[in-house]
Amino acid sequence: MILDCAIIGGGPAGLSAALVLGRAGRKVILFDNDQPRNAVTQKSHGFITRDGVTPREFRNLAHQDISKYPSVQIKKCKIVEVKREKGSIFKLITHEGKPYLSKKMIIAMGLKESLPNVNGIRDYYGKSIFSCPYCDGWELREQPLVLISENNNAFHMAKMVYQWSKDLVVCTNGNKIISETEEQVLKRKGIIIKEKPILKLSGSDGKLEKVVFEDGTEINRSGGFVTTDLEQPNDLAKSLGCEVNKNGRVIVDVLGRSNVEGVYAAGDVSVVGPSQLVIAAAQGTCAAMGVNSDLTMEEFK
Ligand SMILES: Cc1cc2nc3c(=O)[nH]c(=O)nc-3n(C[C@H](O)[C@H](O)[C@H](O)COP(=O)(O)OP(=O)(O)OC[C@H]3O[C@@H](n4cnc5c(N)ncnc54)[C@H](O)[C@@H]3O)c2cc1C
Structure with a gap:
């Protein structure tokens, strides 16, 4: 046939x-x-x-x-x-x-998508960390959020996520992907940028609680977004x-x-x-x- x-x-x-x-x-x-x-x-x-x-x-x-x-x-x-x-x-x-x-x-x-290279990120992806604010932003609205990004979409995505939560920290996991001009734009809105490497994410049952950095510092976050690479x-x-x-x-x-x-x-x-x-x-x-x-x-x- x-x-x-x-x-x-x-x-x-x-x-x-x-x-x-x-x-x-x-x-x-x-x-x-x-x-x-x-x-x-x-x-x-x-x-x-x-x-x-x-x-x-x-x-x-x-x-x-x-x-x-x-x-x-x-x-x-x-x-x-x-x-x-x-x-x-x-x-x-x-x-x-x-x-x-x-x-x-x-x-x-x-x-096929690749997530940022962060220890344990898959445990949280789809549960409290997502890739699209239109899909999952409403559920995370007004919460302390993190955007984890290692690529050039970071600046655009940070501006988008801000619509759902003004309490936003952008983590680039040791990468310099945000220019000084972009940094000024984000800082004017109160968005915090952390460029240091991430050691791990911590939480339970897929619910994010903290982002822990290699220098031993940490921030409390209850969810967030990532930028992914697609192919x-x-x-x-x-x-x-x-x-x-x-x-x-x-x-x-x-x-x-x-x-x-x-x-x-x-x-x-x-x-x-x-x-x-x-x-x-x-x-x-x-x-x-x-x-x-x-x-x-x-x-x-
Ligand atoms: C975590 C996450 C959450 C999302 N949440 C939402 C949301 O809330 N709302 C929304 O609108 N969108 C959401 N999306 C986006 C949405 O899932 C995609 O845009 C949509 O599924 C794309 O549909 P598709 O048919 O193109 O591909 P897919 O849904 O990815 O389906 C492709 C299928 O093809 C199969 N396939 C691939 N290669 C082969 C092969 N060689 N032989 C046989 N089968 C094959 C795969 O196994 C898969 O079943 C989300 C995406 C992710 C990653």
Whole structure:
């Protein structure tokens, strides 16, 4: 059997694409190895009608919606290789070596992120330390917060977080990433900057209590934010020849089409903008419409 569309990734982007293509009666398999970036968080916010849903519940609800459409299957597995077979057909290989053929494919694999190099930070990430104030700022509002950043987003992020809490300390973990002019701007608002190396974070059950510095000093903080570095989770987009922007995201048009004919991308892996569930879902919808529209035009040729 040749699929109309193979979708790699079962986050909001891939799931929305599957829903739209299922409702168009297209033969689709969505492949997902179920390792989304947001799995660490307890609740997701800002998706209208689903504010406060857990990431697991969000996916379960999406699977329920999709199960109504018999031409769509969801397979829990990892795609390890994709290549173009004869003509315009793609061959996808799973981690078990099983091949699937498809006319089109949507890459919706999300992104891989690296956190600042601070001892124990993973214990707090998604519980009291987050990466996006729109997602989790409300829950931390007006609390004593820390922003831990080792990259050039520190200044911008500090200004953003200030909207949710004026009691903010920026820690750069020994890195000089904030210029003197930027420092003056932040200090004028009462934001404190600490450039010394961090020894560890301390707290319990993921709830931050203190940031401890290598020089033995410490500050009490009940939560905060980090700036992360994001990259493609694997080489699949690259191996297909997809063009990426300077942040490593796949460049697409409004209907998710990449520069490679038959390859579409949606969600974090493609977006040049905020990483949000609702935005990823919308992009999945657009890519599905791109796929269905292109297939339809080909069928009318
Ligand atoms: C800690 C944290 C909290 C967040 N909180 C919020 C929030 O409150 N509100 C909000 O709107 N956004 C939030 N976000 C952002 C949001 O989670 C992302 O923007 C969104 O999940 C992106 O959707 P996506 O479909 O592009 O990718 P993802 O949701 O990351 O899904 C990609 C899927 O593709 C799978 N995959 C990757 N490679 C392969 C492969 N080779 N084969 C098979 N499957 C593969 C992955 O395992 C994963 O399941 C948060 C992010 C983080 C990190």
